Amino acid sequence: MIEVVSGGTWTTIQDRGRPGWERYGVSPGGPADWFSAAAANALVGNDPDAAVVECTLIGPTLRFRREATVALMGGETLAIENGIAFPLAAGAELKIGRVRRGLRTYVAVRGGIAVPRVMGSRALCQLGRFGGGFGRPLEVGDQLPVGKATAQPPPPLPLPKGRGLRSGGGRFLKRLPLVGPWEVRVMAGPHTSAFGADDFARFLNTAFPVTPRANRMGMRLRAPGFRVQATEILTTPVTQGAVQVTPSGEAIVLLAEHQTTGGYPVIATVISADWPLLGQARPGDTIHFREVSLAEAQRARSRLDGWFGQ
Amino acid sequence: MRRIVAAGDRALLIVFGDTMSPETLADVLTFEATLRRVKPRGLIGTVPAYASLLCTYDPGITEGASFQRQLQTLPVPPRRRLRRAVHEVPVRYDGPDLERVAQHARLSVADAVSLHAGTEYLVYAIGFAPGFSYCGVLPEILATPRLPSPRTRVEPGSVGIAERQTGIYAVASPGGWNIIGRTDTVLFDPRRRPPARFQPGDRLRFVPA
Numbered sequence: 001m002i003e004v005v006s007g008g009t010w011t012t013i014q015d016r017g018r019p020g021w022e023r024y025g026v027s028p029g030g031p032a033d034w035f036s037a038a039a040a041n042a043l044v045g046n047d048p049d050a051a052v053v054e055c056t057l058i059g060p061t062l063r064f065r066r067e068a069t070v071a072l073m074g075g076e077t078l079a080i081e082n083g084i085a086f087p088l089a090a091g092a093e094l095k096i097g098r099v100r101r102g103l104r105t106y107v108a109v110r111g112g113i114a115v116p117r118v119m120g121s122r123a124l125c126q127l128g129r130f131g132g133g134f135g136r137p138l139e140v141g142d143q144l145p146v147g148k149a150t151a152q153p154p155p156p157l158p159l160p161k162g163r164g165l166r167s168g169g170g171r172f173l174k175r176l177p178l179v180g181p182w183e184v185r186v187m188a189g190p191h192t193s194a195f196g197a198d199d200f201a202r203f204l205n206t207a208f209p210v211t212p213r214a215n216r217m218g219m220r221l222r223a224p225g226f227r228v229q230a231t232e233i234l235t236t237p238v239t240q241g242a243v244q245v246t247p248s249g250e251a252i253v254l255l256a257e258h259q260t261t262g263g264y265p266v267i268a269t270v271i272s273a274d275w276p277l278l279g280q281a282r283p284g285d286t287i288h289f290r291e292v293s294l295a296e297a298q299r300a301r302s303r304l305d306g307w308f309g310q
Numbered sequence: 311m312r313r314i315v316a317a318g319d320r321a322l323l324i325v326f327g328d329t330m331s332p333e334t335l336a337d338v339l340t341f342e343a344t345l346r347r348v349k350p351r352g353l354i355g356t357v358p359a360y361a362s363l364l365c366t367y368d369p370g371i372t373e374g375a376s377f378q379r380q381l382q383t384l385p386v387p388p389r390r391r392l393r394r395a396v397h398e399v400p401v402r403y404d405g406p407d408l409e410r411v412a413q414h415a416r417l418s419v420a421d422a423v424s425l426h427a428g429t430e431y432l433v434y435a436i437g438f439a440p441g442f443s444y445c446g447v448l449p450e451i452l453a454t455p456r457l458p459s460p461r462t463r464v465e466p467g468s469v470g471i472a473e474r475q476t477g478i479y480a481v482a483s484p485g486g487w488n489i490i491g492r493t494d495t496v497l498f499d500p501r502r503r504p505p506a507r508f509q510p511g512d513r514l515r516f517v518p519a
Contacts, residue, residue: 019366020355024506025440025480025498119500127483128440130500190315190323234328235435235444237357237364239321261359261437261444269318294374297319301369 001065002109004142005093008060010215012124013113013132013144014256016049021119022260028240029123029131030256032216032279033104034272036074038308039172040108043071043085045149048308050112051122053138055105056216059096060138062107066090068146069110075102075178075280083173085110102178102280114147126216126257172307177277180285181207184274185292185300186243191236191265195245196229203228203243203267204289208251212283216257219278221287222250230265238262241270241278243289253278253287273300312341314381320354320366322378327361330446330474332392332432334361339511340390350380358510359435359444392511396430399478399493400519401469403427407457407488411471415451423518425449426490431476433512441480441498441506445514448474460486467493469516476516480506491516 004011014037017030031037031054038048053060059077064070067090072082079096080086082105088094099105115122115133124132134142192200208221227249237260238244244252244264253270254262255278268289270278281287292300317323324341327334338358345356345365352372357364367377403423412422431445438444448471456472461484464470468479470487479485480497493516497507508514 021505022355022357022364022366023436024504025436025438025442026500026505119505125440125500128481128498128500187316187318190317190325234330234360234362235437236362237323237359237435237437239317239364239366241318259438260357261435266317269316271319273319294316294319298369298374301319305370 002068002144002146003063003065004138004140004144005061005063007137007139008055008096009057011056011060011138012054012126012216013051013115013138014054014123015051015121017123017256018119018121018125022237025260026119026125026128027257027260029121029125031106032256033074033106033276035276035304036104036176036279037106037108040071040073040106041112042172042308043073043083044069044108044110046108046110046112047150050108050147051115053107053113055096055099055107056103058098059105059107061093061095063093064088064090070094071108073106073108073172074176075099075105077105103282104279109146111147111149114145175304175307178280180281180287182277182281182285182287184277184287184289185271185297186268186289187271187294187297188268188291189266190269191233192267194231194233194265195267199228199230200267202226204291207286207288210281210283210285210287214283216255218252218254218258219281220250220252226251228267233263233265235261235263238266239269241272241275242266243268243270255279271297271300273297273304312337314378316374317364319369319374322365322367322381324363324365324381325361326363330360330434333389335432335434335511336389336392338363339392341384341386343390344384344386345381348384350377352377357437359437392432393513396513396515397508398515398517399495401427401491401493401516402519403491405468405470405489405491408490411452411454411488411490414454417451422452425452426476427516427518431514433508433510433514435510436506436508439479439481439483440500442483443478443480443497443508443514444475445477446475448476450474454488456486457488460484464489465492467495467497469493
């Protein structure tokens with residue numbers, strides 16, 4: 001068991017989520033930065049989809065009743081170094097604290113967080129208030145069961161800070177920018193043709209600041225002067241990575257916990273290989289979009305999947 | 311005539327038209343039923359809404375281009391009839407926006423209620439949030455714009471109006487629709503299969519309770 005000593009800003013349990021249930025209005029969910037979650041799992045010998053703790057901005061403090069092996073990936077904290085499988089003694093407290101670079105940090109525990117599955121997943125469904133153990137973000141006093149380890153992790157190394165890359169985490173760390181300005185790759189569509197002739201080109205030429213209105217559902221971007229001429233569309237199913245543009249010119253990028261349908265036209269869609277960047281972008285960072293083809297997008301994704309032998 | 315466009319590297323969107331009509335919805339649902347029967351390799355899920363169908367796929371199993379070819383060449387039977395059965399949804403017409411909707415329509419509250427309850431609706435989509443049921447078409451006279459700024463919390467079972475649509479909130483969520491009443495019918499339960507009470511293509515009638 002792991003006891004939550006303090007909950008942090010917005011701390012949730014995430015696994016691969018619930019893809020396939022969108023037709024009932026259920027968001028796929030899953031980590032906002034799937035690459036970091038999978039990398040943290042790999043470091044402790046878990047399946048890449050095992051349930052982890054997603055920390056946002058200020059992480060929780062966790063007390064481990066039994067000895068455990070943990071790894072952190074994603075945003076950097078002062079708790080333990082990212083990229084190391086770190087052994088904790090029974091009774092140890094892991095204080096994640098503030099995420100200093102990036103926005104979200106993933107805590108993987110060897111064996112995975114074993115809260116019950118609901119609709120096939122342990123992840124929190126925020127709007128449905130189910131999953132994630134408690135149907136809400138973690139709070140003081142919550143008890144998190146830990147599952148049985150299925151594979152041997154790379155040998156854990158009791159390392160002093162600053163020397164920690166021998167366990168193999170370094171290869172993941174090299175994959176991960178944590179600060180903006182961000183270049184994020186998109187594919188055109190599905191509603192690019194609902195916009196004015198120059199709108200897409202101007203979209204690609206605009207640096208968009210991230211506003212404070214950003215959460216796991218989506219992030220709002222607003223660039224002064226960016227306006228579009230779009231025709232209205234009928235409510236349509238939407239995907240993670242979709243960039244909706246409102247009549248006022250605000251761009252809303254949909255993240256993991258996105259609503260399943262939307263009424264704003266989608267000018268472009270962020271490729272899944274770059275969803276992790278969106279999960280780490282902070283309010284105030286700027287995002288610049290670059291167009292790629294479907295083939296490039298799928299090559300980029302399979303290169304990332306290759307890190308986990310998939 | 312349907313159009314298939316990429317929605318990123320893990321989904322295709324099939325667009326069947328640009329209007330809210332029972333015929334277009336029937337096209338969407340006929341295609342979806344065929345797809346779910348044929349189960350092309352790599353298909354993860356389908357999401358119908360109004361005039362379009364999203365098909366998510368796993369590019370680790372099927373390449374986008376070949377998945378798109380499979381959808382293009384899918385042998386689709388003639389348009390299927392929508393279901394005939396009508397679900398009755400008991401509603402207490404006491405919502406915070408009912409009076410404003412009636413004023414907007416220049417009707418008495420009683421007339422607005424009987425017009426809303428006197429119409430049979432089609433479920434065009436389950437979306438936005440778990441179980442939220444988008445229904446149409448609302449009689450034109452009742453059409454009311456969304457609230458200028460959405461409420462931070464709308465209770466489960468709330469029945470709302472937005473433009474020519476009426477809908478039911480299944481779970482508590484933020485929302486900008488005009489709330490005219492509330493039902494006790496449970497519209498979403500993650501333990502039930504299917505988890506949502508209604509499906510696109512279902513017919514609904516609201517009954518004043």
